[in-house]
Amino acid sequence: MRAYTPKDDVQAKAYYTDRxxxxxxxxxxxxxxxxxxxxxxxxxxxxxxxxEAYIQVKQMVVYINANDIYGVLELMRDELEYTQLxxxxxxxxxxxxxxxxxxxxxxxxxxxxxxxxxxFIKKGEAVDSVEKLFRSADWSEREMxxxxxxxxxxxxxxxxxxxxxDWQGNPLLKTYPLQGDEFAAWYEVDKIYGKExxxxxxxxxxxxxxxxxxxxxxxxxxxxxxxxxxxxxGNEPRVEQTYQEEGGVxxxxxxxxxxxxxxxxxxR
Amino acid sequence: MAxxxxxLTPFFDNITFDRDDxxxxxxxxxxxxxxxxxxxxxxxxxxxxxxxxxxxxxYLHRGMEKMxxxxxxxxxxxxxxxxxxxxSSSNNYGFALAVEKLIDVDVPRRAKVIRMMLLEINxxxxxxxxxxxxxxxxxxxxxFLFAFREREYLMDIIEGYCGARLTHAAIRIGGVPLxxxxxxxxxxxxxxxxxxxxxxxxxxxxxxxxxxxxRMEEVGTISKxxxxxxxxxxxxxxxxxxxxxxxxxxxxxxxxEIEFNVPYSDKGDNFARYRIYMEEMRETAKILYxxxxxxxxxxxxxxxALMAHSPKYISAPKIDIMTQNYxxxxxxxxxxxxxxxxxxxxxxxxxxxxxELGFYINSQGGPYPYRLKLRAPSxxxxxxxxxxxxxxxxxxxxxIIGTTNIVFGEVDR
Numbered sequence: 134m135r136a137y138t139p140k141d142d143v144q145a146k147a148y149y150t151d152r153x154x155x156x157x158x159x160x161x162x163x164x165x166x167x168x169x170x171x172x173x174x175x176x177x178x179x180x181x182x183x184x185e186a187y188i189q190v191k192q193m194v195v196y197i198n199a200n201d202i203y204g205v206l207e208l209m210r211d212e213l214e215y216t217q218l219x220x221x222x223x224x225x226x227x228x229x230x231x232x233x234x235x236x237x238x239x240x241x242x243x244x245x246x247x248x249x250x251x252x253f254i255k256k257g258e259a260v261d262s263v264e265k266l267f268r269s270a271d272w273s274e275r276e277m278x279x280x281x282x283x284x285x286x287x288x289x290x291x292x293x294x295x296x297x298x299d300w301q302g303n304p305l306l307k308t309y310p311l312q313g314d315e316f317a318a319w320y321e322v323d324k325i326y327g328k329e330x331x332x333x334x335x336x337x338x339x340x341x342x343x344x345x346x347x348x349x350x351x352x353x354x355x356x357x358x359x360x361x362x363x364x365x366x367g368n369e370p371r372v373e374q375t376y377q378e379e380g381g382v383x384x385x386x387x388x389x390x391x392x393x394x395x396x397x398x399x400x401r
Numbered sequence: 402m403a404x405x406x407x408x409l410t411p412f413f414d415n416i417t418f419d420r421d422d423x424x425x426x427x428x429x430x431x432x433x434x435x436x437x438x439x440x441x442x443x444x445x446x447x448x449x450x451x452x453x454x455x456x457x458x459x460y461l462h463r464g465m466e467k468m469x470x471x472x473x474x475x476x477x478x479x480x481x482x483x484x485x486x487x488x489s490s491s492n493n494y495g496f497a498l499a500v501e502k503l504i505d506v507d508v509p510r511r512a513k514v515i516r517m518m519l520l521e522i523n524x525x526x527x528x529x530x531x532x533x534x535x536x537x538x539x540x541x542x543x544x545f546l547f548a549f550r551e552r553e554y555l556m557d558i559i560e561g562y563c564g565a566r567l568t569h570a571a572i573r574i575g576g577v578p579l580x581x582x583x584x585x586x587x588x589x590x591x592x593x594x595x596x597x598x599x600x601x602x603x604x605x606x607x608x609x610x611x612x613x614x615x616r617m618e619e620v621g622t623i624s625k626x627x628x629x630x631x632x633x634x635x636x637x638x639x640x641x642x643x644x645x646x647x648x649x650x651x652x653x654x655x656x657x658e659i660e661f662n663v664p665y666s667d668k669g670d671n672f673a674r675y676r677i678y679m680e681e682m683r684e685t686a687k688i689l690y691x692x693x694x695x696x697x698x699x700x701x702x703x704x705x706a707l708m709a710h711s712p713k714y715i716s717a718p719k720i721d722i723m724t725q726n727y728x729x730x731x732x733x734x735x736x737x738x739x740x741x742x743x744x745x746x747x748x749x750x751x752x753x754x755x756x757e758l759g760f761y762i763n764s765q766g767g768p769y770p771y772r773l774k775l776r777a778p779s780x781x782x783x784x785x786x787x788x789x790x791x792x793x794x795x796x797x798x799x800x801i802i803g804t805t806n807i808v809f810g811e812v813d814r
Contacts, residue, residue, distance in 0.1 A: 145471035147768045149738060156766025159503060159745025190502050190747045216629045219750070220776040224763055238748050238761065238776070242645050249748065269632030272784040280466075295459035295813060304467055311471060 142228040142307040162188040169244050173213050181205055192247045199235075199252045203261045206237065206250070210266055215239040215248060218267035221274070223281045225307050231256050233283055237263070254283070262288040280305035312339055423447060427795075431460050435538040435799045438809030440783065442798065444790070451798070454790035456783050461813040469773040473739025474500050474574060477773075482568035484777060485811040487530050488523035490559075491753040493572040498653060499749040499760035500574045503742045504714045509706035511699040512576035513654045518589070518692045519562070519571055520654075521685045525596075526555045527754035527806075528678050528685070532603060535675075535803035539616050544606050551599050554592050558585060574740075575715040576708035586693055593686050600682055607675070617672035621789060621801035624669060631788070632781040635756025636681065637805065640674040642667035647752035659691050674804040714740040739768035748776075755779055755806055777811040 164174050164186050170193040174186050177195065181204060184196040197205055209215040220238040227233070237250040254260060262285035263270045274285040275294040282303040284291055292298060301316050302309055318336040319328075326334060344352055347365045357369045429442035439460030445453035465484065469477045481496045482489040494516060501508065508516075533548035556566045561582050563571040571577065607613045623633070628641035638645055644665040648656040664680035666673035709715055716735050717728035744766045750759040756778025763772040782805045790798060 145769055147738065147741075150767075154741075156741065157743040159505075159743045159747070159764075161745075189745060190749075192748060194746075217632055219632060219634075219757060220748070220759060220761060220774060222761075222774050224772045236761075238759070242643065242650070245650050247748065247750075267632070268627075268630040268788065269781050269784065271787070272780065293459075295462040297459070304464055305470075309467075311467075 143310060144307050145311070159189055164188060164193060167193070169246055170248070173209075173246075173248065176213055177205060177208065180208060192249055194249045194251060196251050199254050199258070199260065202235075202237070202250070202252065203263055203266070206239070206263050206266050209239055209248070209250075213241065214243045215241045215246075217242070218263070218269050218273075219247075221263075221270060221277070223277050223283055223305075225281065225305065226253075227256055228307055233281060235260055235277075235283070259284040259286050261286050264288055279303070282306070424452070429798065431457075435802060437534065437802060437807055439813070440802070440807070440809065442786065442790075444795075444798070446795070449794045451790050451793055451795070454786055456786045458783060458809070458812050461809045463814065465814040466773055466775060469770055471769060473768045474742070474770070475735075475739065477770075478573070479568065479570045482570055483810050484775065484814060485527075485753060485755060485758070485779070485808050486567055487808055488527035488754045489567065490519045490523045490569045490571050491527075491751065491758065493570060494520055495749070495751040495753065495758045495760050497572050497574045498751060499747055499762050500742065501709075502747045502749050503745065503762055503764055504574075504711065504740065505743075506575055506709040506711040506714065508576050508709050509704065510655075511580075511696070511704045512707045512709075514692055514695045514699055515577045515581055515707070516572060517654050517656070517659075518581070518585075518689065518696070519559070519569075519577075521689050521692065522555050522559060522589070523569075524685050524754045525682060525689075526552050526559075528682050529555070531678055531754075531803075531806045532675075535800070535806075536603075536607065536613075538799050538803045539613060541606065541610070541613065544603055547599065547602060547606075551592075551596070554588075558588050558592070561585065561588070573708065575711065576706075578707070580707060581696070586696065589689065589693065593689055596686050597683070600679060604679060614672070616796070616800045617675055617804075618670060620671045620793065620797050621804060622668070622670045623785065623789060625667075627785070627788065628669070631785040633756065633785060634778050634781075635752065635754070636674055636677045637756060637778075637782055637785075639663065639665040640677050641669040647750055647757060651750070653751060655692075655695065658695075659688055661688050671800055671804040674806075678806075714742070741766055741768050750776070753778065755808065755811065756782070775814050777814060779805075779807040779809075779811040780814075783807050783812050 164170050167188060170188060174183065174193065174195065177183060177197075181201045182198050184198070186193060186195045188194070206218070217240040218237060219240050221236060224234040224236070232253045232255055234251060234253050239248045239250060241247075260274075260283060262274055264274065264285070264287075271289070272294060274288055275290070275292065277283050278285065278291055279293040279295050280303055293300060296304065318339055319331060321337060322331055322334050346352065346354060349359055349361060349363045349365055354369070356371060356374060358372050359365065359369050425446045427444045427446055429444055431439045431441040441457040441460065443455040443457060444451050463483070465480060468480055472480070478493055478496060481492040484492045529548045529552040533545045533552070536544035536548070559569060559571070560566050562579065562585060563569050623637070623641045625642045628638050628643065633641065634645070642665065644663050646663040647653075649663050661684045664677050664684065666677060708718060712731055714735075716722065716732040717725070721728040722732045742764045744764060746761070746763040748759055748761040750757045757776065758778060759776030761772070761774035761776065762770050765771040786801070786805070789801060793801065
C-alpha cells in the first residue's frame with residue numbers, strides 16, 4: 134500500500150519509525166513540589182480559570198483561557214513580580230485539531246523563576262495584545278502575525294516584520310512549502326519587471342544546487358571548457374588542465390621551505 | 402495642501418506638498434555602514450531631531466526556525482553559528498544545552514570546563530568587536546585597530562581548537578568534540594596577561610576623550626522600566642540598573658563554582674553601557690584564569706571523557722565506533738535518522754555576550770523538533786529603538802545603534 138502523506142503538513146518526516154516505538158516523556162512534576170510556584174498558581178487561580186498546571190524542567194507551565202491572557206499577565210506583572218516577557222510565539226497544531234497553541238515565557242528576576250503561560254485558539258481567531266503591559270510584545274506579536282497569520286487585537290501596528298509587507302503565506306505554518314512555492318518563484322520577476330515579463334525571464338531557480346551542463350553562460354565544466362555562450366551539443370573537446378605557475382607568473386614564487394621563516398608564536 | 406504665496410514660504414509651480422509641517426522622512430540604511438548589518442530605520446525628523454523612529458528588519462531573514470523544524474538536532478548545530486556570528490560558540494552552546502536538558506544528559510566535567518573557556522573567549526571576542534566597531538562609528542580609529550588586533554589573537558586560539566575563526570560549531574550536544582590543543586592554555590595565558598594593559602590602553606584613549614564623552618554621556622538613556630518592558634537583557638539591562646546575569650542567577654555549567662562580579666550601572670546611557678562592556682572584559686579574564694586552573698585539575702584527576710555517555714541519544718567515542726559493532730550500529734542510526742528526544746518542551750536561557758539567548762524546543766518524540774523558537778536578545782534591542790530614538794539627534798542614532806550591540810544574524814534569524 135502506498136504511504137499516506139497528509140497534505141496539511143509538508144514538513145520533513147522521519148523516513149523510518151519503528152512501529153512499536155513509544156516516545157518517552159520529559160517528566161512533569163506537581164506544582165506543589167515548589168513553594169514559589171504554588172503561591173503564584175494560587176494567586177492566578179484566585180482570579181482566573183486555570184485548566185492545567187505542572188512543572189517541567191524547573192519551569193511552571195500554566196494553561197489558561199484565551200481571553201484571560203491580558204488579565205493574567207497584568208496580575209503576574211503587578212502582583213507576582215514577573216516583570217519581563219522574555220518570549221512569546223505560537224505552535225501550529227492545525228493538522229491535529231485546527232488550533233494554534235500560544236505561549237508566553239515570563240521571567241521574575243526577584244524570585245528567579247520562569248513561568249510559561251499557554252492557551253489554545255482556533256484557526257482564524259485573534260489573541261488579545263499584551264503590548265500595553267510589555268512593550269516587547271509589540272514585536273513578538275508582529276512576528277507571530279508574520280509567521281503564523283495570528284492577529285493581535287488592539288495592536289498599534291499589525292504589520293509583517295521579517296517578511297516583505299506584500300508577502301503571501303505564513304512561513305512557519307506546517308503547510309508552507311519548503312522548496313519555495315509558485316508565488317516565490319515569480320516574486321522578484323513580478324516586482325522588478327512586471328507580470329508581462331514572465332515569458333521573457335522565466336521563473337526563478339529555487340534550487341541552489343542546480344547545475345545545467347548545457348548552460349555555458351553561467352557554468353564551466355572543468356576539463357571541457359568552451360568559450361562563454363557557446364552552444365553545447367554534448368561533444369565539447371577535452372581541454373588540457375595546466376597550472377598558472379608553470380609558465381611563471383610575475384611576483385609569484387613557489388614556496389621554498391628552507392629559505393622561509395616559520396613563526397611558531399602567533400602572538401609574537 | 403493649499404499653498405499660500407508669500408515671501409517667506411517658497412512657492413513651487415508644479416509641486417504640491419501633502420504636508421507642510423516641515424517633517425522630513427530619512428531612510429537610514431539598510432546599507433548604512435554604522436547600521437551594523439541590514440538595519441533600515443525610517444526616521445521622521447524635525448530639523449535634526451527625531452520625532453518618530455521606525456526600525457525595519459528582515460533583510461537577513463533566513464527562516465532558521467523553519468530550517469530547524471526540518472533538520473535533525475545535530476544537523477542544526479552549524480546553522481546556529483549564523484545567528485550571532487560574532488560569538489558563534491555561545492549560540493552552539495545555547496542550543497546544545499537546551500537539547501541536553503530535553504534528553505536529560507549530564508556532560509562530563511572536562512567538557513564543561515572546555516565549554517566555559519570557549520564561551521568566555523567568545524564573550525571577549527564579541528566585546529572587543531563591539532568596542533572596535535562602536536569606536537570606529539564615533540571616529541576613534543585607533544581603538545578599532547587595537548581591539549581588532551587583540552581579537553585576532555583570540556581567533557587564532559579558537560582556530561587552533563576547531564579550525565574555524567568565525568563559525569566555530571565547536572560544541573556538540575552532550576559535550577565537545579575535541580580536547581583543547583597543547584598550545585591552548587599557554588597562548589590563552591599569554592593573551593590574558595597582556596589584556597589588562599590592553600584594556601587600560603582603550604580606556605586611556607576613550608574615558609576622558611572629550612568627543613567620546615559628548616557622544617556617550619546622557620545619550621540614549623534607557624530607564625529601568627523601559628528596559629524591563631522591552632525585554633532587554635545582558636549589558637543593556639545591567640546598564641539600566643538591573644544586576645541580572647544568568648550565569649550568576651540561574652547558573653549553568655560550572656559558573657556556580659567560579660567567583661566573578663556582575664558589573665551594573667544605574668545610569669542607563671551609552672556611557673554606562675560602554676563601562677559595562679569594559680568591566681565585563683575584566684571579569685571574563687578572571688573567569689578564564691579560574692577555568693584554566695579547573696582544566697588543569699581535570700587533567701590531574703585523570704578525567705578524560707569529553708562526551709556524555711547516553712547511547713540512546715549520543716554517539717559513542719570514535720574509538721568505540723571503530724572497534725565495537727554495537728557502537729557502530731548505534732552511531733549509524735543516530736547519524737542517518739537522528740536522535741529522538743522525549744515528548745516535552747524546554748525553554749533554556751543562557752547568557753550570551755549580547756544578552757539572554759534562549760532556545761524553546763517543543764519535541765513530539767520525532768527526530769525533528771516540532772517547534773523551535775530562538776529567543777535572540779538583539780531582536781528586542783532593535784525594537785527598543787522605536788521608543789529610544791525619538792528626541793535624539795541624527796548623530797546620536799549612530800552611537801545608540803553602536804551601544805545596543807545588535808547583530809543582524811540574530812535579529813532576523
